[in-house]
Amino acid sequence: MPIEMTVRHVSVNAGLQEQAKAKADALIEEFPKIEFVHVILDQQHKAYEVEYIVQHKHVPQMSGKASDENLLAAADGAYTKVWRQLRKHYDKVSDSHHERSTIREPNHG
Secondary structure, eight states, X not given: XXXXXXXXXXXXXXXXXXXXXXXXXXXXXXXXXXXXXXXXXXXXXXXXXXXXXXXXXXXXXXXXXXXXXXXXXXXHHHHHHHHHHHHHHHHHHHHHHHHHHHHTSOOOO
């Protein structure tokens, strides 16, 4: 599972990059059908912007973007947004499969 990291308009130390990468690894671990994650760290004026772009099998790209004066807070916000989107997708898929399986159950009455 490739994780791509892009840093724009800001110098970020290796520790912060590793934390952002660890969050991407956590997404891949929790949602195993993820094909790749692209993390973008950027600075606009006085705020940092972080965006997680996730490509999932058979699903359009999902992304979470957040900005904050603190880089870690922006990374947490973006991670939370994309995690919610993925969780919602997985819940919808599991609910629809569950409903289909109950409809196909034979009637023993």
